[in-house]
Amino acid sequence: MxxxxxxxxIAGASDVVFKAMMEAAQGDAMPYGNDDGTAQVTRMLSELFECDVDVFLVSTGTAANVLSISALTPPWGSVLCHSDSHLLNDESTAPEFYTSGARFVGVGGADAKMDPAQLKKLVSQKIGDVHSCQPSVISLSQVTEVGSVYSLDEIRAITDVAKIAGLPVHMDGARFANALLALGCTPAEMTWKAGVDMVSFGATKNGVMGAEAIVVFKQSLEDKGISSEKVAKELGYRRKRGGHLHSKMRLLSSQMIAYLSDDxxxxxxxxxxxxxxxxxxxxxxxxxxxxxxxxxxxxxxxxxxxxxxxxxxxxxxxxxxxxxxxxxxxxxxxxxxxxxxxxxxxxxxxxxxxx
Ligand SMILES: Cc1ncc(COP(=O)(O)O)c(C=O)c1O
Structure with missing residues (x-):
């Protein structure tokens, strides 16, 4: 071609990422994320996002998305995302599998961005009706699946609906860096300051070999009355159950450290x-x-x-x-x-x- x-x-990995992995492969380190590098990733992401975060590294964007959401929704819940979203169209039945069968509901809207008015209607339908799934999570993609980017105001329009409904908001940030640079804002401004509670922080598409971070904004969840401690605990168990607790986690962390270093x-x-x-x-x-x-x-x-x-x-x-x-x-x-x-x-x- x-x-x-x-x-x-289709591009491989940046040379420094590959070099960092090679270096991390030397010698011994504690497995399953109990190594110094993994702790460093959490510190680096806390600094990047200017707040206290919990971090869970996984090796695919699908795992980052579905694990994040599974820790936020009960099996009888519904997850509202755009009809064109990766979650609805490109993750096979991983969303249902990881959430034990929660319902993923498509929301319309131009340019693959959810229309806040439609969302508002959907989050208030049949609340408390035992016969219906109960709105539990809102997930938006930034960059969207058609290449558009939510402005900060557009993100806020979505998270305002979530706030009124008391729902947590997840962001599929498979192309987080690309979106951020398009907006010219800070990572904090595009996420928790705009009402996002959890992000799949993508790196694989932007120079990493295979590492993505689930980033949990602890205070944002607490502000919605959701225990961040419970979410973190669940994510730990769910990641293991889902087969994404890498024994040699240091190889994933080394990639993320290189990715976050020197910009x-x-x-x-x-x-x-x-x-x-x-x-x-x-x-x-x-x-x-x-x-x-x-x-x-x-x-x-x-x-x-x-x-x-x-x-x-x-x-x-x-x-x-x-x-x-x-x-x-x-x-x-x-x-x-x-x-x-x-x-x-x-x-x-x-x-x-x-x-
Ligand atoms: C919007 C979006 N989310 C998530 C993903 C992550 O997918 P994967 O599991 O292939 O890493 C992709 C990859 O194509 C994507 O485009």
Whole structure:
């Protein structure tokens, strides 16, 4: 494949992350997260988020999402998330499996962002009715599955509904860094200061080999009358039960330490977002290309003439298509995407459009 915009997880890992893992693999360290590195990750994330947090490292984003939510909902609960969310569409039945069968309910809204009005209706329906599932958690994705980013006000509009209903809010931050840089705010501002109680802090898509952090904002939960101690305890047992308590946790922590050190996470996401901005600007000038949802971070959905898609694929460019409406493709840039690759893609599309 010449250049691939298939996903941000087709890129491997940043060299420093790999080096940190190699170093952590030397010598002995206590297993199952009882090593110094794992404690350091908690300290680093507390500092990053400017508050006291509990942290649980896992190796996939799906595990981070479903474990987080499972500690917040009873089996008879419902979890409200966007109809296009990864939770509803791309995590098989892991959400039901980990939550022992809680109901995941899709909420509508433009650009894969939940509409607060619809959410408000759903969280107040059939409360106390033993025949109905009971709203228990709200989960939003930041970046969303179509590449848009909730503004701080839009996050607050969701969390305000949650607050009135007394519900905890989880954020699927598989592309947390990309969203944060798009907004230009602090991690605290995009999460607990905006009413988010727990985040799946993604790293794998942005330069880490395979490590994600469940971050629990203890005070935020307490403020909603939810015992953060109970949630942390549950997460510990649930992570083990779910097969995500790595014995050599130090290999996951070493990745996260490298990721959080020297602003690697910012550097990588800045590059990925810049490459997407370049790609989007270029594609806007190509006849026949329609931008579906303007990319704010590192993912773009656009519609191309079918023959142009065939041409680009024949030229060796990689991307997903055929999963959505006819002609819709998804382009994703990463910390490894090259400027030359972006320019080659635009040039090839333009050559086809104008021949
Ligand atoms: C929005 C979102 N959430 C979560 C994930 C994590 O998924 P995985 O279990 O593949 O690491 C992804 C990966 O594609 C994603 O796009």
């Amino acid at each position: 010449k250049v691939a915009f298939t996903s941000d997880n 690697l996470w910012r550097v990588n996401a800045t590059h990925a977002n810049a490459m997407m901005a370049l790609l989007q600007e270029g594609l806007k000038t190509v006849p026949g290309v329609k931008i579906n949802t303007p990319a704010q971070a590192n993912m773009l959905f656009c519609t191309l003439p079918l023959a142009m898609i065939d041409h680009l694929q024949a030229e060796g460019f990689g991307f997903y298509g055929g999963r959505w409406e006819e002609g819709v493709i998804r382009l994703v840039t990463s910390f490894r995407t090259s400027k030359e690759g972006v320019e080659a893609f635009i040039k090839s599309a333009r050559q086809f459009a104008t021949k």
